[in-house]
Amino acid sequence: MPPSPPTPEEFAALMAEAAAAAEHAVTLRRSAELAAAEAHAERLVAEEAARDAIVAREAAERALAAQRSAVEEAYAARLAAE
Numbered sequence: 001m002p003p004s005p006p007t008p009e010e011f012a013a014l015m016a017e018a019a020a021a022a023e024h025a026v027t028l029r030r031s032a033e034l035a036a037a038e039a040h041a042e043r044l045v046a047e048e049a050a051r052d053a054i055v056a057r058e059a060a061e062r063a064l065a066a067q068r069s070a071v072e073e074a075y076a077a078r079l080a081a082e
Contacts, residue, residue: 006014 005011
């Protein structure tokens with residue numbers, strides 16, 4: 001024997017449950033979209049920080065090379081003066 005159709009009260013409860021589930025799904029989707037947008041923004045910031053770090057490292061390497069050269073010149077001058 002097939003199941004009997006739901007009563008109007010049962011049908012209303014099922015519809016309310018379905019509406020709540022759909023609303024929850026929309027909320028979850030919005031949360032996921034926001035999380036994805038935040039992750040993308042964080043990745044952009046990290047990429048910019050990495051570029052800045054590369055530029056800073058290159059500047060530090062140039063400064064180190066200039067300092068090394070100055071020290072070598074000073075040492076050579078000292079040896080020549082002795």
